[in-house]
Amino acid sequence: MAPQATDRCGNLAIGLHWLTLAVLIAVYACINLTDLYPKGGEPRDALKTWHFMLGLTILALSALPANRFRSSACSFLHCCPRAKSSPGS
Numbered sequence: 001m002a003p004q005a006t007d008r009c010g011n012l013a014i015g016l017h018w019l020t021l022a023v024l025i026a027v028y029a030c031i032n033l034t035d036l037y038p039k040g041g042e043p044r045d046a047l048k049t050w051h052f053m054l055g056l057t058i059l060a061l062s063a064l065p066a067n068r069f070r071s072s073a074c075s076f077l078h079c080c081p082r083a084k085s086s087p088g089s
């Protein structure tokens with residue numbers, strides 16, 4: 001049977017992985033939504049600020065050891081036990 005995601009990575013790593021993707025989508029959405037508002041307007045500036053802040057959040061999330069699937073930092077945290085190999089493989 002194929003190893004389940006939870007066999008390979010802890011819930012923390014999986015949660016951070018999806019959180020990173022959600023924030024990445026928000027970063028991209030914010031900068032594109034600026035086109036809907038006139039230059040110099042308050043909503044446009046607010047969206048740019050959100051873009052910057054969420055972009056920096058992506059950087060911080062990416063640096064977290066638990067967000068690095070199967071890396072040495074991950075094994076340090078014991079969040080990615082090796083998938084059990086089937087007999088004969």
Ligand code: HEM
Pocket residue numbers: 024027028031048051052053054055056058
């Ligand atoms: C995952 C992170 C990020 C992604 C995917 C991303 C993506 C983008 C995209 C697609 C644009 C539009 C480019 C265009 O004009 O067609 C943009 C614009 C821009 N981004 Fe980011 N960005 C990220 C993080 C950041 C961060 C952390 C900063 C600053 C602290 C930043 C500053 C800017 C600035 C100044 C612009 C130009 C805005 C304008 O038109 O005035 N970005 N970014």
